[in-house]
Amino acid sequence: MPDSILAQVLVGLYLGALTGVLPALVSWALGFSFRYVTGVTVPGLGVVVVAAAIAGVSGGLLGLLDPAISETPVGVVAALVVLMASFWAHNQGDKMGEAFPRRITLESIRRRTLSGEVVDRVGRFGQVRVRVTNVEDVEGYPPLPAGVREKLEGERFSLPADLPLSELETRVRDRLRSSYDLETVSVSLDRRANATVAAAPALGGFSRRVPAGQRAVSVETLVPAGADRGDRALLWLPETTVEGHVLGVGEPSEDDDRPTRRLTVAVSPGEVEAVLAAEEVRVAVLGEANGRDLLARLKAAGLRVRTLESVRSRTVDPTALRSETGAQVFAVRGPAGLRVPDGPVRVRAGEELLAVGTPDALRGLREVVA
Numbered sequence: 001m002p003d004s005i006l007a008q009v010l011v012g013l014y015l016g017a018l019t020g021v022l023p024a025l026v027s028w029a030l031g032f033s034f035r036y037v038t039g040v041t042v043p044g045l046g047v048v049v050v051a052a053a054i055a056g057v058s059g060g061l062l063g064l065l066d067p068a069i070s071e072t073p074v075g076v077v078a079a080l081v082v083l084m085a086s087f088w089a090h091n092q093g094d095k096m097g098e099a100f101p102r103r104i105t106l107e108s109i110r111r112r113t114l115s116g117e118v119v120d121r122v123g124r125f126g127q128v129r130v131r132v133t134n135v136e137d138v139e140g141y142p143p144l145p146a147g148v149r150e151k152l153e154g155e156r157f158s159l160p161a162d163l164p165l166s167e168l169e170t171r172v173r174d175r176l177r178s179s180y181d182l183e184t185v186s187v188s189l190d191r192r193a194n195a196t197v198a199a200a201p202a203l204g205g206f207s208r209r210v211p212a213g214q215r216a217v218s219v220e221t222l223v224p225a226g227a228d229r230g231d232r233a234l235l236w237l238p239e240t241t242v243e244g245h246v247l248g249v250g251e252p253s254e255d256d257d258r259p260t261r262r263l264t265v266a267v268s269p270g271e272v273e274a275v276l277a278a279e280e281v282r283v284a285v286l287g288e289a290n291g292r293d294l295l296a297r298l299k300a301a302g303l304r305v306r307t308l309e310s311v312r313s314r315t316v317d318p319t320a321l322r323s324e325t326g327a328q329v330f331a332v333r334g335p336a337g338l339r340v341p342d343g344p345v346r347v348r349a350g351e352e353l354l355a356v357g358t359p360d361a362l363r364g365l366r367e368v369v370a
Contacts, residue, residue, distance in 0.1 A: 015081075042090065134195075144199060215267060229249070235281050236284070307355075326357055
C-alpha cells in the first residue's frame with residue numbers, strides 16, 4: 001500500500017467510486033419508486049444499509065474487509081465514498097419522485113396549446129395564423145399532383161387562438177379536404193402553428209360518392225365559408241328550391257371579382273335540368289343542429305337566451321318588440337307545443353316566450369311582457 005496519506009486517500013476515492021456505482025443506482029431507484037408510487041420517503045439509513053449490502057455482494061466491500069485495506073485510510077475513504085454516493089442518489093431519486101407528474105394521459109397531451117408568441121391580439125380571444133410548412137404523401141395512395149402540392153404549401157388559415165391544437169388541426173383538415181377535394185388528409189400542428197399535412201388526391205372523382213338514384217350537378221356560385229362534403233345544401237333557383245348533399249367544393253375563382261366557387265351537389269334526377277338552366281343560383285348550407293355550440297357562440301357574442309312567462313293573454317309582434325327593446329322573440333312555448341312566429345302571434349296567459357338578446361335587452365323585454 002502507498003505510504004503517504006495523500007496517496008492512500010486518492011486510492012480510497014478511486015476504489016470507492018468504482019464500488020459505489022451500483023449501490024448508488026439502486027438507492028436512486030428505491031428513493032424514486034417509493035416516492036412516486038406511495039408518496040412516502042424511504043428512510044435514508046435503510047437505503048444506506050441496502051447499498052452497503054449490495055456493495056458487499058458485488059465484491060467491493062469484500063476487498064474493503066481485507067485487513068490490508070480496512071485498517072488503512074484507503075478502506076475508510078472508500079467506505080465513506082460508497083455510503084455518501086448512495087445517500088446522495090437516494091435524495092435525488094426522492095426529489096424526482098415528488099416532482100414527476102403522477103398522471104400522463106393521451107387526452108392531456110392532445111390538449112396542448114399554442115405558444116403565446118404566435119397569437120395575434122385581435123378581438124377578445126386573439127387569432128393565430130396557421131401555416132402549412134410541409135406536405136407529405138399518404139402511403140397506399142397516389143402521390144399528390146405537383147400543382148396541388150404547391151398550393152397546399154402556400155396555404156394560410158386564420159383561426160381563433162383559444163382553441164386547443166387538436167381542434168385547430170380538425171378545422172384545417174376540414175378546410176383542406178373541402179377546398180382541394182382530397183381523398184384523405186391529416187394535419188399535425190406544432191406549438192408555433194406550423195402545419196404538417198399528409199394528403200392524397202381523390203380517387204374516382206365524384207362518381208362513387210353520388211348516392212344511388214341521384215345525380216351530381218355543379219354550379220359556379222358564392223359558397224358559405226366552412227361548407228364541406230356531406231353537408232345539406234339548399235339551391236335557390238328563380239322559380240323553385242332544390243335540396244341536395246354537397247359532394248365537393250372547389251377553390252375560389254381568381255379571375256372574377258366575386259369569390260365564386262364550384263359547388264357539386266347530389267340532387268334527384270328530375271331537378272338536374274332546373275339547376276343547369278338557372279342563370280343564378282344562391283346557396284345555403286344546413287348544418288346539423290348543435291344546441292350547445294349555438295349557446296356557446298351566443299354567449300361569446302354577449303347574448304343570452306331566456307324564457308319569459310306571459311302573465312296575461314295578448315298579441316305579440318316580435319318585430320315591434322325587437323325595435324322597442326332590442327331582444328328577439330323567436331318562439332312561443334305552450335300546452336300545444338312550440339310555435340315559431342313569422343309575424344304577430346297570439347300568446348295566452350301562462351305561455352312562455354323564448355327570446356335572445358343582451359342582458360339589458362332581455363330585462364327590457366321582461367318589463368314589457370310582465
